[in-house]
Amino acid sequence: MNPILKYLKNVFAAKRVLADDTQLSGLVKADYLLQELIKHDKAPGIAITVLKGGKTIFQKGYGYADLERKQFIDARKSICRVASVSKPIAATALAYLVQDGLIDLDESFYTYLPDYPKKEWDFTIRQLASHTAGIRVYKGKEYGLNEPLSIKEGLNVFKNDPLVYEPGTEYLYNSFDWVMISAAMQAASGIPFEEYVQEKVLNPLGMLNTYCPECHYGTDFTIGTHSQKENDVNSISTSEVPNQVATFYTKGISGFRKAIPVDNFYKLAGGGYLSTSEDIAKFGQAFLDKKVEISEEILNQFLTSQQVEGNSTYYGLGWQVSEDAKGRKFFGHVGNGVGGYANFFVYPEEQLVFSILINCTDPKIQQELDAVINCFFDEIDS
Numbered sequence: 001m002n003p004i005l006k007y008l009k010n011v012f013a014a015k016r017v018l019a020d021d022t023q024l025s026g027l028v029k030a031d032y033l034l035q036e037l038i039k040h041d042k043a044p045g046i047a048i049t050v051l052k053g054g055k056t057i058f059q060k061g062y063g064y065a066d067l068e069r070k071q072f073i074d075a076r077k078s079i080c081r082v083a084s085v086s087k088p089i090a091a092t093a094l095a096y097l098v099q100d101g102l103i104d105l106d107e108s109f110y111t112y113l114p115d116y117p118k119k120e121w122d123f124t125i126r127q128l129a130s131h132t133a134g135i136r137v138y139k140g141k142e143y144g145l146n147e148p149l150s151i152k153e154g155l156n157v158f159k160n161d162p163l164v165y166e167p168g169t170e171y172l173y174n175s176f177d178w179v180m181i182s183a184a185m186q187a188a189s190g191i192p193f194e195e196y197v198q199e200k201v202l203n204p205l206g207m208l209n210t211y212c213p214e215c216h217y218g219t220d221f222t223i224g225t226h227s228q229k230e231n232d233v234n235s236i237s238t239s240e241v242p243n244q245v246a247t248f249y250t251k252g253i254s255g256f257r258k259a260i261p262v263d264n265f266y267k268l269a270g271g272g273y274l275s276t277s278e279d280i281a282k283f284g285q286a287f288l289d290k291k292v293e294i295s296e297e298i299l300n301q302f303l304t305s306q307q308v309e310g311n312s313t314y315y316g317l318g319w320q321v322s323e324d325a326k327g328r329k330f331f332g333h334v335g336n337g338v339g340g341y342a343n344f345f346v347y348p349e350e351q352l353v354f355s356i357l358i359n360c361t362d363p364k365i366q367q368e369l370d371a372v373i374n375c376f377f378d379e380i381d382s
Contacts, residue, residue: 026375026376026378026379027057027058027375027376027379029375029378030058030372030375030376031060033368033371033372033375034046034048034060034062034372035062037062037063037365037368038062038063041255041256042363042365042368043062043063043341043358043359043360043363043365044063044064044067044247044249044256044358044359044360045061045062045063045064045065045072045073045078045246045358045359045360046061046062046063046073046356046357046358047060047061047062047073047074047075047078047080047276047277047356047357047358048060048061048062048075048277048354048355048356048357048372049075049277049278049280049281049353049354049355050281050352050353050354050355050376051281051284051285051352051353052350052351052352052376052380053351054285054288054289054351056281057376058376059075059076059277059278060075061073061074061075061078065078065244065245065246065247065359066246066247067247067249067256068247071244073246073359074244074276075276075277075278076276076277076278077209077244077276078244078245078246078276078277078357078359079209079211079244079245079246079274079275079276080246080248080274080275080276080277080340080342080357080358080359081248081264081273081274081335081337081338081339081340081342081359082273082274082275082280082335082340082342082344082357083271083335083336083337083340083341083342084175084270084271084333084334084335084336084337084342085273085275085280085332085333085334085335085342085344086178086268086269086270086271086272086273086335087175087178087269087270087271087318087319087333088283088318088319088332088333088344089197089201089202089210089269089273089283090178090181090182090185090193090197090268090269090270090318091129091302091317091318091319092200092201092292092294092302092318093185093193093196093197093200093201094125094129094181094185094302094317094318095292095294095298095299095302096200096201096294097185097188097189097196098298099294099295099298102188102189103125103184103185103188104125105124105125105126105129105301105317106124106125106126107124107125108122108123108124109122109123109124109125109128109133109180109184110122112125112183112184112187112188113180113183113184113187116155116159116180117159117160119134119162119163120162120163120166121134121163121166121167122167123163123167123168124167125181125184126317127167127168128177128178128180128181129177129178129181129302129317129318130171130306130313130315130316130317131171131172131173131174131177131313131315132167132168132169132170132171132172132306132308132313133163133167133177134163134164134165134166134167134170134172135158135163135164135172135174135176135177135180136158136161136163136164136172136174136176137172137173137174137176138174138175138176142157142158143338144260144262144338145157145262145263145266146260146261146262146263147263147266148263148265149263149265149266150265150266151179151182151183151186151192151193151265151266151268151269152183152186153266154179154183154266154267155179155180155183157176157179157266158176168308169308169309170308171306171308171313171315173315174270175267175270175271176267176270177270178267178269178270178271178318179266179267179269179270181269182268182269182270185269193268193269194212194268197212198212204291204293205282205283205286205291205292206282207275207279207282207283208279209275209276209278209279210273210274210275210276210279210280210283211273211274211275212265212268212272212273212274213263213264213265213268213272213273213274245274246359247359248338248339248340248359248360248361249339249359249360249361250338250339250360250361251360251361251363251364256360259338259339259360259361260338262337262338262339264337264338271335271337275357276357277355277356277357278355280342280344280355280357281353281354281355283344284332284344284345284346284353284354284355285353287299287346287348288346288348288351288353301316301317302316302317302318302319303316303319303321303331304316304321305321305322316331319331319332319333320332320333320334324370324373324374326374326377328347328349328350328377329347329348329349330345330346330347330348331345331346331348332344332345332346332354334366336361336362337361338361339359339360339361340357340358340359340360340361341357341358341360341361341362341363342355342356342357342358343355343356343366343369343373344356345373350377350380352376352377352380354373354376356369356372
């Protein structure tokens, strides 16, 4: 397939389309549209936080964190799977390693994991972070894998497969790239990936409700760390999550049912974190407030859309970097995983941050969410 067509087919390489409705406007319209999504069973629960100039201008929960128990979802307290919104979190930690001289983006991946099976071509950390390294996508049931793998053990899922194209010649979005990066980060830093992220990103930014999963089957949820000891089973330290963990759902013909159990720890960097709508918005605001202490030179590399054969991929290094249908530039990420869907967008020119979390596998309402987001621009322009 022509690389251009691949870009257009990919969800992260297409401009988001924003809907219009002349009968309502601004925050009233946003509230109405979100209520309608719950009313018509489009999602079990929706948590939204919107910041403008660092201040919360809209924060609300719609629907339920748990349908059976009739527990309402809360934008401040309900903990949801953020899926691929994990990538910007991991990318921020990677940027710190680059700044500290522990990782070189243009160095071969094999510099950090020399035992990884050799492929037809070499590839770099930058190519992995930009999804241009040629690593394959999920096969079969890998998307919903339920095995307690460490990050290094997770490499076994795909490490013996060949590259699907010569690195640097195409773009193919996947989460395995970030499993590899997180393994390289562990090797470079000398500490477990999740500990490094906690120390360099989550703690400094006050993201107190953002967690690394250990097990999360129904309401039996604990957090902890999977040890990265060589040739050893996972050594787990657990503690209770202080806030409400949402129940994770999948939508079927007959309605919502509990999502299948999965263990996302091995792909923590690419899609494993759990958080609240408020925490993710706080994360985005930190970039606008320059609280992320990374040099502008390095940060620009992460937040600049990469090019492949002269064409934009609409993707930086761990960040979606694009513009909406009305030409407004943003960076952030869409996330979709088993039992969780997320929108995270930062509009630097307008000083707006959007964080929307849904406790359901892709509910197919992105167009409606884009319409909700557009309402806030209407409010500003009015």
